[in-house]
Amino acid sequence: MARSRRSRRTLTVIVLVVVSLSLISLDLNGRTHSLTSGIKSAANDVYSPLRQGVVDLISPIGNFFAGAFDYGAVQSQNEQLQKAIGQLRATQAERGFEQNQLRQLTQLENLPFLPSLPVVTAQTQDEYSSNFTATITLDKGRADGVDVGYPVVGAGGLVGQVIQSFHHTCVVRLITDGQSKVGVTFGPGNLYTAIVDGQGPGSDLTADLVPPHTPVRKGEHLYTSGLNAAEYPAGIPVATVSNFHTAAGASQESITVEPSANLSELSYVDVVQWVPPT
Amino acid sequence: MTARSVVRVTLLIFVVLMVQQTVMVALRLGGAHPDLLWLIPISAALMDGPETGAIVGFWAGLAFDLVLPTPFGLSALVGCLLGYATGALTKAVDPRAAWLKPVAALAGSVAADMLFAVLGAILGQDQMVQINFLSLFLVVGLSSVILVLPVSRFMRWALAGENNRRSLVSAQTDSRIW
Secondary structure (H helix, E strand, C coil): CHHHHHHHHHHHHHHHHHHHHHHHHHHHCCCCHHHHHHHHHHHHHHHHHHHHHHHHHHHHHHHHHHHHHCHHHHHHHHHHHHHHHHHHHHHHHHHHHHHHHHHHHHHHHCCCCHHHCCEEEEEEEEECCCCCCCEEEECCCHHHCCCCCCEEEECCEEEEEEEEECCCCEEEEECCCCCCEEEEEECHHHCEEEEEECCCCCCCEEEECCCCCCCCCCCCEEEECCCCCCCCCCCCEEEEEEEEECCCCCCCCEEEEEECCCCCCCCEEEEECCCCCC | CCHHHHHHHHHHHHHHHHHHHHCHHHCCECCECCCCCCHHHHHHHHHHHHHHHHHHHHHHHHHHHCCCCCCCCHHHHHHHHHHHHHHHHCCCCCCCCCCHHHHHHHHHHHHHHHHHHHHHHHCCCHHHHCCCHHHHHHHHHHHHHHHHHHHHHHHHHHCCCCCCHHHHHHHHHHHHHC
16 A cells, blocks of 8 residues: 555656656757747736736835835935936937937948837836846837847846747846857957856856957947847947956956946836847 | 645645745845745645645746746756655654754755756756855745745645645644744
8 A cells, every 4th residue: 555655656756757857848949949938928928917916016015115214325316316317418418419420320331220220118027037047027028029039228238138028028138147148349440359258147247259468458348249140239338348367378368347237227128129130 | 635725735836926026036135035936845745745745846836937037847847856855855754843844944945946056057058057056045045944934834724634644733833833
């Protein structure tokens, strides 16, 4: 009796493990991925409004406590924001004419320039839903014209790339995620190229494949390269150099960079409807 | 499991998923947030043995897989193995022991996170091992020790009527703790 119970228990676990492994292989296989993606998409259509409802319900309570315990900081932050808005308005007014000229020039040159590309503005619903990935969830999906592979920009630079797109939501992999790789250019006349590699949430990024003793300076900006088969249009600020050195005998320069975008302020972002040229 | 238990466990999984994705993800400390998922198979296994732990862990993991960006099926696999291992390893332990739930929650959550990261890396998701494991283990482990008590209480409600020795004994133990 006890033996048959043990056999049944073992059989149950084996079946569940086999089913789990089958689901994983279906998800990771390029040909059958659409099946699991479809299931996730349908589930997200049901789950997202429910989740948003719960957030709407509990966020006033959270905001109340956050405001009550941290009133001084909130007030100071508000003053800083007002100041920043004033400065930005002034800068925007000054640069309007220059931007117009630049847009006309780039159109003439037929160069990819971000403001000429269509964007979908989205609100961040969820940040870092898993401890193991640096991702955010946006409130726009396929129904709004957001597809897998589209770049996402905001808060001063490149934020990441859409990796999953459902009907009304999408998941964006941030540039800090360990799987993220972005081709960039830098230096005078964008002479040099590198790959900006994510090192996981909370860690600085690195710029790889830079030959030893390449002239770099702290604070230098790195922009998307837009080279052939690039996943991003050219000219988006990606990161700034925070540290660099070449170890003796090293085959490449070691460069640490910080994201240009403020990844802690991602309430609203723009999804760029850009597909790599074939 | 009876039909009533299945409905109740489903409801519990749904509530835990909602709490995790709305409240817990906001409680980030050192880049990590508490993870309630692993507490479901742990408390089910402590209550009703390895088979129930594995089944509940599988379905709870699958529900989480629907909304997480990690490979589909990975949470289900780890949840199933965690439930089975917890039930099998604690079978000989006196279920009235006050230390059982916190210790099982601490060890189980940390082991599950480790297994989750390693399996993810084996499956090509290298970024899953490029995280700060120390803060992850601290946050997940300590929060699990605290949160295992309410989750166990709800699990006892969900599995009530399963006629198992542990649910009856745990009822007495929990009432003392609370």
